[in-house]
Every structure is written in C-alpha cells, then in structure tokens.
Amino acid sequence: MESKMSKVRRTRRQFTDEFKAGAVRLVVDEQRSISSVSKSLDVHPSVLNGWVLQAQADAGKGRPGALTSTEKEELAQLRRENRTLRMERDILKKAAAFFAKEIT
Secondary structure, eight states, rough: OOOOOOOOOOOOOOOOOHHHHHHHHHTTTOOOOOHHHHHHHHHOHHHHHHHHHHHHHTTTTTTOOOOHHHHHHHHHHHHHHHHHHHHHHHHHHHHHHHEEEEEE
C-alpha cells in the first residue's frame, strides 16, 4: 500500500526553441499573464518566467548584469576549458615532481 506522502514526479521534459519562443510571445506580445500561459501550455510558471527573463536579456532589455544566451554558452565553454587546463597543469606538476625525484 502506498503512503499518501509519496509524490509522483514528472519526468524532465525537453522543449524546442520554437515552443519556448511561442510561449514567450504569448506573455510579452499578447500581454497574457505567466500563470495563464503556463496553465494553457502545461508548463510550470517558474520555467516560463525563466524563458521570459532570458528572452528579455537576449533582446537587451533584461536586468543589469543579466547574461545573454550567447554569453552563457561562452561562459560554460570557458569554464570547461579552464577545468581541463587546471587538470593538465596538475598532471604536469606531478610529473615534474616525479622526475625530479628520479634525478636526485
């Protein structure tokens, strides 16, 4: 017997860029509320709000300091590259220490 406290979790859904853009248009262009659009599209309001905020940032109308999608992608790529470079540096440090022991 299942307890009443157990919750059914939704599987994570993927949305196309066209779907997101259409949802944002409903909020921005047609002046519909986020809650009404989210209900009609079966999307959580916080997800839709994130799409709207990102669209505003991409259009240059976001809050100060908000990153555009392009800037977010570049930042993620630079962080991956930085992580790889740090790992390579650490390996080279260990190798140098190993060979320094071998010489002495």
